[in-house]
Amino acid sequence: MSKSNNFFExxxxxxxxxxxxxxxxxxxxxxxxxxxQSSRMVGWAMNSSFTQVVFVPxxxxxxxxxxxxxxxxxxxxxxxxxxxxxxxxxxxxxxxxDFTNLFWDPMKELAL
DNA sequence: AGCCTGACCTAGG
DNA sequence: TCCTAGGCCAGGC
Numbered sequence: 623m624s625k626s627n628n629f630f631e632x633x634x635x636x637x638x639x640x641x642x643x644x645x646x647x648x649x650x651x652x653x654x655x656x657x658x659q660s661s662r663m664v665g666w667a668m669n670s671s672f673t674q675v676v677f678v679p680x681x682x683x684x685x686x687x688x689x690x691x692x693x694x695x696x697x698x699x700x701x702x703x704x705x706x707x708x709x710x711x712x713x714x715x716x717x718x719x720d721f722t723n724l725f726w727d728p729m730k731e732l733a734l
Numbered sequence: 735a736g737c738c739t740g741a742c743c744t745a746g747g
Numbered sequence: 748t749c750c751t752a753g754g755c756c757a758g759g760c
Contacts (some may be wrong), residue, residue: 631735644754648742649743659742659755660743662740662754663742663756666740666756667741668741669740684741694741719746
């Protein structure tokens with residue numbers, strides 16, 4: 623409810639725009655929001671995403687190398703993987719296969 | 735009220 | 748090319 627919530631909300635809304643079967647990164651979101659060095663906050667926002675009334679597909683956000691660094695925050699270490707696989711994404715060793723092609727960059731996709 | 739940590743990333747040595 | 752440090756700022760203790 624504070625002003626900084628605005629940043630969090632932007633993160634949530636942007637995250638909701640990620641198409642199923644695609645993934646993006648914390649850094650990409652931070653950069654798109656104009657705070658390229660606030661990627662950590664994006665992760666923190668995801669931590670609070672479960673408290674949001676509207677669903678936030680936080681499982682579609684991974685780190686820069688395509689790794690599922692936040693999988694343990696889904697209430698189970700397999701939840702994130704299962705969500706991704708249910709969308710057709712292949713995950714091996716906590717890493718998104720073909721991440722380069724599945725990467726959804728808001729800078730490119732939204733700033734046409 | 736202050737210190738520590740954390741789902742990250744980039745730059746500099 | 749590997750390693751270190753800095754920046755972001757909300758929450759927990």
